[in-house]
Amino acid sequence: MFKRLCVIGTGLIGGSIARAARAQGLCQEIVAFGREKNLPNLKLAKELGVIDQFYTDIGLALENADLVIIATPVGSMQGIFELIKPYWNEQALYSDAGSTKGSVVAAATAVFGHVPVNFVPAHPIAGAERSGVDASHAELFKNRRLIITPLEDTDPQLLDKLTVFWQRIGSSVSVMSVEHHDTVLAATSHLPHILAFALVGLLGRKDEQREIFKYAAGGFKDFSRIASSDPTMWLDICLANKQEIIPLIQQFKTELSHIEQLLADNQSRQLFDTFTYARNARQRFLDTLDD
Amino acid sequence: MFKRLCVIGTGLIGGSIARAARAQGLCQEIVAFGREKNLPNLKLAKELGVIDQFYTDIGLALENADLVIIATPVGSMQGIFELIKPYWNEQALYSDAGSTKGSVVAAATAVFGHVPVNFVPAHPIAGAERSGVDASHAELFKNRRLIITPLEDTDPQLLDKLTVFWQRIGSSVSVMSVEHHDTVLAATSHLPHILAFALVGLLGRKDEQREIFKYAAGGFKDFSRIASSDPTMWLDICLANKQEIIPLIQQFKTELSHIEQLLADNQSRQLFDTFTYARNARQRFLDTLDD
DSSP: OEEEEEEEOOSHHHHHHHHHHHHTTOEEEEEEEOOGGGHHHHHHHHHTTSOSEEESSHHHHHTTOSEEEEOSOGGGHHHHHHHHGGGOOTTSEEEEOOSOSHHHHHHHHHHHSSOOTTEEOEEEEOOOSOOSGGGOOTTTTTTOEEEEOOOTTSOHHHHHHHHHHHHHHTOEEEEOOHHHHHHHHIIIIIHHHHHHHHHHHHHHHHHHHSOOGGGOOHHHHHHHGGGGSOHHHHHHHHHHTHHHHHHHHHHHHHHHHHHHHHHHTTOHHHHHHHHHHHHHHHHHHHHHHHO | OEEEEEEEOOSHHHHHHHHHHHHTTOEEEEEEEOOGGGHHHHHHHHHTTSOSEEESSHHHHHTTOSEEEEOSOGGGHHHHHHHHGGGOOTTSEEEEOOSOSHHHHHHHHHHHSSOOTTEEOEEEEOOOSOOSGGGOOTTTTTTOEEEEOOOTTSOHHHHHHHHHHHHHHTOEEEEOOHHHHHHHHIIIIIHHHHHHHHHHHHHHHHHHHSOOGGGOOHHHHHHHGGGGSOHHHHHHHHHHTHHHHHHHHHHHHHHHHHHHHHHHTTOHHHHHHHHHHHHHHHHHHHHHHHO
């Protein structure tokens, strides 16, 4: 399908894309670009057979690449676009794996003056609290959703090509606007992460004063899992999508204040209805997973 | 160890206590008390071999029972104490499995004028989003914590006896005050449940307007799991421990407002530190599980 895939960023996501593309025979050769400071990681990726070769020279890395996927934290995207710009190849397909799309589009626009028609923004919804190339695996995207957020003048043929690439990796591809993506992900992913970080932080400080964690049950383990996510990556995501996240935090505080008031007033019926609505809503969510 | 165990309430917890006690040979006979409306559940418990016999007459159920465990929602405890009172046996050991202890002690005091010395309040920390006797199993409490919250004049021999009972079921027994229990559980269990109910409720209403659940990932599935908990049970718990829960909701809102402000001000360093502290705190929590 492709001659040479160049992965920029070989962490969990970039490494898993490389592994999956190789497993499905989607490209003949896989190379990676990384900075000097990432040499140990790049060497590990090569040792593990995730990539065939790596370069710390962007020009060499991009040479003859007909598919380039940027899988670095969203905060670094603008710097990556600046590095790539001198070597931009109109014949190649460029994409990314960033968790926020508005910020990626803004970064491309800042560097190129517009979003190149052969850059097709994408986001595989396959988080994990683990990170690094050693955690990568070829099945990470299997049965997961992949969202493509094309712009008005995105090349439709390249959009199709990227769709097929991700489908062959096993993903279910959805296409939506950049704005809709960022609104949806703020609710289903970014806000929950912030709640988890906030709760575990609050409880952690209490635990320092008097042990409480040892009395937490399995429910807390699951609930707090996403608080083990990579702080660097999540700092980037939260800042990149803060215009969506901040109003959600405010709505969530209002929701909490409502429950607090119902508790204070012993409004059993309304509390029961609130909990029941949530339980039913989660069942609706579980039902979408079974589709 | 006991001749006759009488379980009052044969749901997930009561059923699992009965199964575990039988599996470990801790009692010769297991009976249950239930109301008329619970007959289908009681019949199922007998069919499944969880109990030997059931009664809708409390006097018959308690006859010759030397261990009585109340495993009903905490809101029903006072009514149960009233039912038991005429048949109270000074030679028997009474305990419960309620998730809040202050409310149980208050219910006992309201009925008896004091907490009987042979009532030893306890709480197995083994929640699950499933409920009902068909979900019960003998291993539910294995390697889980069981908290006993004795009062000043609780019979020390019965405290020891209950400790051994739960240890033989596989639990790790901790002893603490009623107040400390309720403070700790409000933080590690009750607040997380309220956050999960609040988030899934908020997102559920958004999902009704425009589908968002289908784009949620595995992290959301784990984070929201406890929102599938039984609304009736959680209504009881939240009302029973609201004096601990309400201040925690307020502290959590303050925590969120702090993060919101850091985001608005692009305070990268402080946000990174906040997320990192939470990640490390969760690791500390995971380390306590391995102990």
